[in-house]
Amino acid sequence: MSTMRVGGLASGMDTESIVKSLMEVEQMKVDKLKQNKTYLEWQRDDYREMNTMLLNFDQTIFDGVFRQSTFTKKTVDVSDSTALSVKNINSTSEFTGSISIEQLATGSRLVGDSGRTDIDPNTLLNSATSLNLSGTQTIRVATQGKPASEGVEISFDPTKESLNDVINKINSKTGVSMYFDQATGKIGVSADETGAGNISLEDSTGTLFSSLNLTAGSTNLQTTDGNNARFTYNGLQLERSSNTVSINGVELTLKKETSGAEVTYSSTTDTDSILKEVVKFVDEYNKLIEKMGDEVKERRSKEYKPLTDMEREGLSEDEIKKWEEQARKGTLYGDNNLSSALNKMRVDIYSSVQGNSGLASLAEFGIKTSSNYLEQGKLIIDEDKLRQAISDDPNKLYETFMADGVTDAEQGIARRLRDTVKDTMGAIEQKAGKTSSGNDSFTIGRNLKNVDRQIDNWEQRLIDIEDRYWRQFTAMEKMIQQSNSQSSYIMSQFYQ
Structure with a gap:
């Protein structure tokens, strides 16, 4: 039930402005919760963006250095x-x-001549403009020199299907391609595969093939065996x-x-093609670790917080964009999962691969880690050395990437990296979920639900608080009004 609001009639005060000012102080508590919610949403989205980048890197590995075909070009x-x-x-x-x-190698072929040019292949087979067939019929088609009895069996109903309907069935099921030429009344059949042998066609029931002069011994049947x-x-x-x-x-x-x-x-x-794939892998790796390193080192700016609705009203779109660029910083600062992944990926890269041919590392192929610690383990390619190594033995480079050993030391570098990426993505997903995830299934989602509940509770409290203020001011106005009435009465008694 809403409170009846009486504003300043007796006191002369601007009650509405006073209540508004009082409520602005209370609104700050809700605004703070909404800012927290916005920051959690930014954090969730940034984690998911990182997972997308990890997934893309994993796909780059799988499509490139993970495949032996990359190194056998x-x-x-x-x-x-x-x-x-x-x-x-x-x-x-x-x-x-x-x-x-x-x-x-050639395919077998048949050409039959129906002797008729009045056949419409699109009309039903039981009609006079077609082959005037009756009753459900069954045919068999065999290729590669097999007898018709071993071929594919097809049944059809002349009252429901046309010659072209049956031809479509034959073409899709039997391994031959059949075509009827309406202008000449001839029908051609060719095997889809090459090889020695012939095509055998048989009417198990009915007279379709015999009517088209396609069965053995038919008049003017031309046969060409495959080779x-x-x-x-x-x-x-x-x-x-x-x-x-x-x-x-x-x-x-x-x-x-x-x-x-x-x-x-x-x-x-094909040294150039192999080199291109390895360079692509290195480039994507460098982009990934640079992004991860920047994110875990970037601190949150305390001076910039998510804008409230009221703050947005006084800013232009460009000002809002610039502000939020600063406010969004630090969402992944110091994240343990990303920091651990960075360290593990560096170890995956520079640790030698132990195998039957001894130890192998990317350094042997001209791929080394930058000595500048500020570059966070970036890979540097000596292209001449890498090109020569590929030319000498591309399979050795493949084994260095893809060795499938029992221990981690025996695992190829690409396998190690994919395992690290998979583990990292799983940990991030537990924290930030996926687009299709419900909020209850990941940590940030549960935090968001909790903040939403607090916002709902506080917004209801704001309504109650505002009603309380109005009740208090209304009561005050009534008391002032009553006091004024009493004063007027007393004064009137003095002047009687």
Whole structure:
């Protein structure tokens, strides 16, 4: 129930201004809580931003130095690129070879002639403008020389499906591509894969294929069997069903027959590509530790606090932005999780990796920690030394990053770093949660809920306090009014 407010009628005081001034003092308690809430929200968001940066660094490792394919990149020279292309898949050593291509692999094909040009492939199969089929029918399709009885079985209803509907089923399920040419009434079928053998089509029930002259013995049926690729590789005669062949981790793609001539190829390490990935890793590492180091060292500015609503009203957007840049400082100052992560990552980087080939460290490859302590462990690359090390043995650098040992000393540097990043992200998530996290699931969220409760309680108290002030001033006005009335009565008695 609201209090009836009587303002200054008897006393002549500006009661509303007085109450407002009194309430401004009380409002300061709520403003302080709201400032605390704002700072907690900034802190939460800054922790989450740090986790995003850690996640991006982890992804950089995974996409780069974590993959063996990064360190097996090769530049391959081929004497006749029109006849052969060569791609390294997972060979860790250099390779050379020669090949002559006697025959390319081809796919089997069929061409049937229905003898009709009035077939509409989009009308139902039971209609006169199509094949006039009746009853549920079943067909079988086989490839690679298999008998039709071992092929894929497809059923269809001529009263519900058209020729194109059935063709779509065949194309999606059987390993062949079929096409009906309405203008000529012919239908072509080709195997999706190359290799020796033929295509077998059979009407298990019904007459679809026989109507299109696609079954064995049909009139004007043209058949072309598929062939295997035949080639001589380093003097060894080979045969494969595909024109793409993998040998010793190298992918060879046969493009044309060479009539007995040999095509030669050889590989060299793609030093530039590998170097680029390592430099990217170092750059991202340096950015991360610089950001983490700056955050844990930056102190909170006591002179700048989050602005209250009233303070904002008197400032421009630019002034607000500049103020908040200062007020937001120090949200992660001295954080134990980040400080520990920084120290652990430095150890991960400069500790040698113990393995079968002895000890290896990034310093051997020209990657060293800066001697300037102000740079917080920043990595410095001697590019000439790194380039030479990659050229000499890229696999050794890969092992230094990715060795999968039992002990921490035997673990590769990339594995160590990813473990440290994962642990740090988990600790930060417990403190600041994720965007999808409920406030009850992380520390700052629970603190925010507590502050919200205090704000709600204080805002209700402010209403009660303001009502109390008004009740007091209203009572005072009534007393003054009563006193004035009594004085007027007494004075009137003297003048009767």
